[in-house]
Amino acid sequence: MSCHTFPVRGSRPTRRPETESEKRSTLTSAIVTVDQMEGEFPIFRIEFTNGKGETFRGTWDSRRPLLSANSKLRKGFKRFRAIGLAMAPWKFAGKGNLCGAASAGCIDACNGLWAGMNVTPSTRFALIGRARLYMEFRALFLRKLREELANFERLCIRTGRVPAVRLNVSTDIPWERVAPGLFAEFRRIRFYDYSAYSADNRAALPANYQLCHSWKESTTFAYVESTIRAGRNIVVPFDSAYAPARRLFGALPAEVIFVCRETGRSIRVPVRNGDKHDFRMRETDGAGVCIGLHGKSGRSKVSAAVESGFMRHHAEGATLRRKTIHVGTVAVEC
Ligand code: SF4
Numbered sequence: 044m045s046c047h048t049f050p051v052r053g054s055r056p057t058r059r060p061e062t063e064s065e066k067r068s069t070l071t072s073a074i075v076t077v078d079q080m081e082g083e084f085p086i087f088r089i090e091f092t093n094g095k096g097e098t099f100r101g102t103w104d105s106r107r108p109l110l111s112a113n114s115k116l117r118k119g120f121k122r123f124r125a126i127g128l129a130m131a132p133w134k135f136a137g138k139g140n141l142c143g144a145a146s147a148g149c150i151d152a153c154n155g156l157w158a159g160m161n162v163t164p165s166t167r168f169a170l171i172g173r174a175r176l177y178m179e180f181r182a183l184f185l186r187k188l189r190e191e192l193a194n195f196e197r198l199c200i201r202t203g204r205v206p207a208v209r210l211n212v213s214t215d216i217p218w219e220r221v222a223p224g225l226f227a228e229f230r231r232i233r234f235y236d237y238s239a240y241s242a243d244n245r246a247a248l249p250a251n252y253q254l255c256h257s258w259k260e261s262t263t264f265a266y267v268e269s270t271i272r273a274g275r276n277i278v279v280p281f282d283s284a285y286a287p288a289r290r291l292f293g294a295l296p297a298e299v300i301f302v303c304r305e306t307g308r309s310i311r312v313p314v315r316n317g318d319k320h321d322f323r324m325r326e327t328d329g330a331g332v333c334i335g336l337h338g339k340s341g342r343s344k345v346s347a348a349v350e351s352g353f354m355r356h357h358a359e360g361a362t363l364r365r366k367t368i369h370v371g372t373v374a375v376e377c
Contacts, residue, residue: 072137073171078102083183087172091135099164103172105180110191113159113212123233123322124199127209128188129170132156136174141214144239146259148353152280155213157340170213185222192229200231207322211236219248226252235323241266242273255323255334260352264303264310264377271310271331278317278334281373282349283360285318285337291363292318295335296373299355304376316367337367 071092078088084105092098110126132155133142142150160166176184192208199206206229210218215238218225226234226249234252238245242256255276256266270277284293295314302309317334320327328334338345338354348354359371 072134073131075137075171075175081106085176085180087175089168089171091167091171099167101164101168103168105172105176105183105187107169107172108191109173109176109184109188110195110208120320120322120327122205123207124195124202124204125207125209125321126195127212128173128214129155129161129212130174130177130214131167131170132213132215136171136178138175139178141174141177141216142239143217144215144241144244146239146261146353148260148348148351149239149257151351152340152344152348152353153213154339157344161213174214185225188222189225189228192225192232196229196232206232207324208232208234209236209321210234211238215239217245219245219252223249226250233324237278237323242269242275246273253324255328258353258355258375262377264301264305264308267301267310267377271312274325274330276315276323276328276330276332276334277312278323278336279314279375280336280338280348280354281357281360282338282345282354283335283357283367284363285339286363287318289363290365292365292367293337293360293363294357294368294370295337295360296357296371297369298372299333299335300372300374302374302376314369316369318367 073089073091076088077085079086086102086104088102090098090100109128111129112126130141132153133145133150134140135156155161161170196206210216217240230251232251236254237257238254239257239259245254248254255278256270258277258279267277279299281295283295295316298311298313300309300311312331312333314333314335315328317336323334345354349356355373355375357371357373
């Protein structure tokens with residue numbers, strides 16, 4: 044998961060980060076206060092320390108947009124236009140937990156903090172600011188979200204595109220329970236998300252909301268089985284090489300066999316390339332498949348993610364090619 048956000052006016056890190064060499068994955072929970080109010084809109088003062096012990100201080104003005112489009116959301120099908128809501132994952136905003144089913148492995152490798160622009164302080168201020176607006180000014184947050192969704196829907200209709208929205212670009216909020224009215228209000232919008240909750244936990248979804256479910260090191264065979272049985276897809280990150288700037292990609296497996304550790308039963312599913320586009324819907328991905336992702340966030344994080352079991356090793360994924368090919372089978376015990 045990654046997002047593009049807008050530079051924060053007036054925010055300056057105390058030191059310029061060398062994000063490539065940021066060794067530890069731990070980011071301290073942010074310290075956030077309301078610096079001032081502009082009418083009903085808070086301007087947050089934010090401080091966080093990265094894994095190298097560097098402290099960054101800045102502000103985020105809640106009049107800034109909640110929704111944005113990153114490069115992954117822009118990729119793909121011409122008939123769709125996609126936008127997403129990116130907020131600080133898990134407990135990084137310093138209040139609440141926006142990823143209730145997160146595991147140590149996924150927190151450590153989370154693209155919401157470690158991929159693309161998400162390593163920059165200005166983006167992190169925006170992620171944290173939005174999360175605090177969600178936690179502390181819920182009514183204002185939802186009103187602003189509705190306004191932005193309405194504008195986006197109008198834009199899509201005017202330009203003849205189907206509006207597609209990811210509300211959990213870097214969080215895992217069960218929106219169908221938090222704000223069920225949104226889905227009925229914006230019937231034309233196709234909502235979709237990744238979730239680390241099981242398909243059983245998030246079984247009842249509005250007709251215009253689709254989920255795929257993420258593999259993590261603690262995933263059980265029952266989780267995989269319930270996902271496939273529900274006609275949804277399971278997302279598995281592999282350590283396959285990824286160099287999109289050079290247009291070079293490692294191979295993904297052709298299929299994955301999930302094997303139950305206790306009973307020996309297995310489920311065999313084909314793999315689709317989840318990095319080709321970001322529209323995680325039945326009509327774009329199919330149903331009952333594995334969405335394979337390449338390893339991102341840098342080699343050291345990829346190795347750590349494989350070690351934790353969050354990411355799976357694919358023996359044929361190391362060689363870079365002009366396009367992603369699917370080759371081989373990966374067996375996953377769970
Ligand atoms: S649940 Fe998803 S968004 Fe949350 S920490 Fe894990 S990988 Fe990141």
